[in-house]
Amino acid sequence: LEAVVMLMWSVTEITGSVGVCTKNELVTKTRVHSVYRTYSQSYTAQGSNCGYYYRYWETCTRYRTDGSYVNEEESYTEQEIKEFCCPGYKSCSSEDGCLCQPVCHLDCLNANCSAPDHCECWGGYSKQEGTENICEPVCSQNCVHGYCSHPETCTCDQRYKLDPSQPFNCLPVCSSPCINANCTSPDVCTCFPGYEKISGDPHKCHPVCSKPCQNAACIKPEVCSCFVGYQKDSAVENICNPVCSEGCINGECTEPGVCSCLEGYKLQNNNYTCEPVCSNCSNAYCSAPEICSCFPGYEKDNEEDSICFPICSPECINSNCTAPDSCECFDGFELSDDPGVCKPYCSEGCNDGVCTAPEECSCLWGFGSKRNNSDCSRVKTDNHDCSFVNTLVPLGFDKSCINFSAEFKFGNLRRCNILKELLMELKRKGKNILVMTLECDNVSLLTNPFSLELFCNATINDEEHTTGLQKPLALTTEEFFTKTTDQSLATYESTTYNNSMLSSTDWIAPSTSEPVETPAIFSHSKMKSQISVASIKKFLNDHEDLTSDNPLQLNVTVHFLPLIKEREITVDYFGNTNYTVMQELCLCQTNKTWNLCTGTQYQFTICPCRPQSLQFLNEESSMAASIMKTLAVVVVCGILLALAIWYNRNRLGYFIN
Known part of the structure; x- marks a missing residue:
């Protein structure tokens, strides 16, 4: 409206x-x-809608009346x-x-115009003295460094700010924050007790520590805080020591994670281990400055402490000890089966000889008298008497005599049973027969490297002749052979007992404990007795008085070739320097008695032959040596006495002058 x-x-x-x-x-x-208003509106119709006479496809225009409401x-x-x-x-x-x-013609300040030209103050305000239109704020307390701008509200002076805890107090303002200090006046900082200003920054005060902090910061008065990577010293409060997490071996931690080595040490790649420094350690490690300690299996050189040599046990022969228990052969040598021993090498080999030096052969004894010869042939010595005195090292030779032994026994059980039956029969006839023994020559000359024939006596001994001899095990009981010999005797009664039956090589042979491939050292050759009876009984009847006075004579052959090859006995084995004649060797048996049917050890010694007079020469040599020692003492004493007299005479002449 x-x-x-x-x-x-x-x-x-x-x-x-x-x-x-x-x-x-x-x-x-x-x-x-x-x-409501009405109006007419046209539209198009078709077919019957147009009229009765219209076809269905024909059209026409028709009108209709519509109406609507309108606002007026x-x-x-x-x-x-x-x-x-x-x-x-x-x-x-x-x-x-x-x-x-x-x-109100005059503006009301902090007041309302409540009536024409009349001002009424706001709450918290009061009329300014002498005015009707101006009202001032009222504060219950005086504003320090400010003025009352609103009721109970202070506004601070320039360069001051309101104290949050005291609304009527204004605090001075400093352009930069006071650190460890109070802002006592605008842009004036006064340090807290225990703090002092640092020149160049009037707003910052630092704590004072009477003792300077080492590797630390003085964060409070008399309080030191260690830098990162440092820790407090356990004894001194103002000192912080650097920390090395892995520790410093043979060094000092001078900075966090940094080790400084002691004198004589240097730092390794791990940055915390200092190893001692040595100018040169050979086969050793530096255990302290300029001190080398040998590796296991090495030992110090006697002259140079920094050098260690490998230890080889056993000692290297013809080789150098290049590493612990490792030998490297000299040129011309090769390793042998013995640990640490290198033997000389001969490219063409040594037939019936020994390679005693690189490309140098020494013939085995009995196969030549030359050195540096790859083909040795058998030679013979002159056959003459051999005189051997004892088993000590002969005068003028540089190697000991060779001792060897072998265990052997009567090898044919059947023949051994016959002999034992012989002993039993003699015992039944009242003879105190205990053992059959064999004695051979004491000393024999070796004439060839193959065998030596010894002349031996087989003896049936009674108690008078066997004092101290061991009883044969087979004769401890009669029953042992009673069961075995009856059949043997029946078998051999019709057999002619000739020499060939007693000449088998198994009469005396090595025991089965020796290697099979080793040739037999001992063999029986033949029996030189006059046994030609047809049976054992007749043999017993004909020789019922057989005693040690009429022994059976045997020839025993000792084979030396296996021993010569095994021990490598060359022509110069005992220091022989004359290669034109083969050195003569003697065989000496050490024990004198054998038990034929029970195994026993027979011992021999081989040494260079020498005349009987050499025994006395040895004794004379010992006496001559004693005389020479006495003469040497006399000569030395005489020289010392002459020097003393000469010295005293010179001193006397000096004083006279």
């Missing part, structure tokens, strides 16, 4: 609204109402009451419900 014409008005004051007056007015207004305005008049401000008032915004407000 809109007012169009004001027809009349009258003024009437409306009580209850300050400064608002009213008046009546006639106004013309318009309003809108709905009216109409005018009318009515009386209204209008409000306006009374004199001394003015219109104000109606947003807060205000219609008219009083007018």
Whole structure:
């Protein structure tokens, strides 16, 4: 609705609204109402809709009447009451419900214009002395370094700020924060107790530690805090020591994670181990500065402490010990079956000889008298008497005599049973027969490297002749052979007992404990007795008085070739330097008695032959040696006495002068 014409008005004051007056007015207004209107509208029809005579495809225009409601305005008049401000008032915004407000010609400060030209102070304000329009804020306390800008509110002076804990107090403002200090005046910092300023920064105070902090920062008065990578010294509070997580071996931790080696040590790749420094350690490790310790299997050189030589056990022969228990042969040598021993090497081999030096052969004894010869042939010595005195090293030779032994026994059990039956029969006839023994030559000359025939006596001994001899095991009981010999005797009664039956090589043979491939050293040749009877019984009847006075004579052959090859006895084995004649060797048996049917050891010794007179020469040599020692002592004493006399005479002449 809109007012169009004001027809009349009258003024009437409306009580209850300050400064608002009213008046009546006639106004013309318009309003809108709905009216139904009709109208005609054309449209196109087809076929029968057009009429009876129209075909279905023919069209025509037809009209129809429609209607609708439309809004139309109409005018009318009515009386209204209008409000306006009374004199001394003015219109104000109606947003807060205000219609008219009083007018004060002087602006009210911190106050409201409550009536024309009348100011009423706000709450917390009071009239300024001597004025009607100015009101000042009221603060219950004085504002320090500020003024009361609002009721109970202080506004600080320039370069001051309000104290958060005290609303009526203003604090000075410093352009930079005071560190470890108080801002006591604008841009003036005063240090806390125990702190002091550092030149160049007036706003920062540092804590004071009376003892300087080492590797640390003084974070509070008299309090040191270690830098990263350092830790407090256990004894001194103001000192921090660097930390090396792995520790420093043979060094000192001078910085975090950094080791400085002691004198004589150097740092390794791991940065925390210092190893001793040695100028040169050979086959050794440096255990301390300039001190070498040998590796296992090495030992120190007697002259140079930094050099260690490998230890070989057994000692290297013809070779160098290049590593612990490892020998490297000299040129011309090769390893033998013995650990640490290198034997000389001859490319063409040594037939019936021994390679005694690189490409140098020494013939075996009995196969030549030359050296540096790859083909040795058998030679003979002159057959003459051999005189051997004892088994000590002969005078003038550099090797000991060769001792060897072999165990052998009567090898044919049947023949051994016959002999034992012989002993049993003699015992039944009252003879105290205990053992059959064999004695051979004491000393024999070796004439060839193959065999030596010894002349031996087989003897049946009684108790008088066997004192100290061991009883044969077979004769401990008579029953042992009673069961075995009856059949043997029956077998041999019809057999002619000739020499060939007693000449078998198994009469005396090595025991079965020796290697099969080793040739027999001993063999029986033949029996030189006059046994030609037809049976054992006749033999017993014919020789019932057989004693040690009439022994059976045997020839025993000793084979030496296996021994010569095994021991490598060359022509120069005993230091012979004359290669034109083969050195003469003697065989000496050590024990004299054999038990034929029980195994026994027979011992021999081979030494260079020498005349009987050499025994006395040895004794004379010993005496001559004693005389030479005595003469040497006398000569030395004489020289010392002459020097003493000469010295004293010179001193006497000096004093006379």
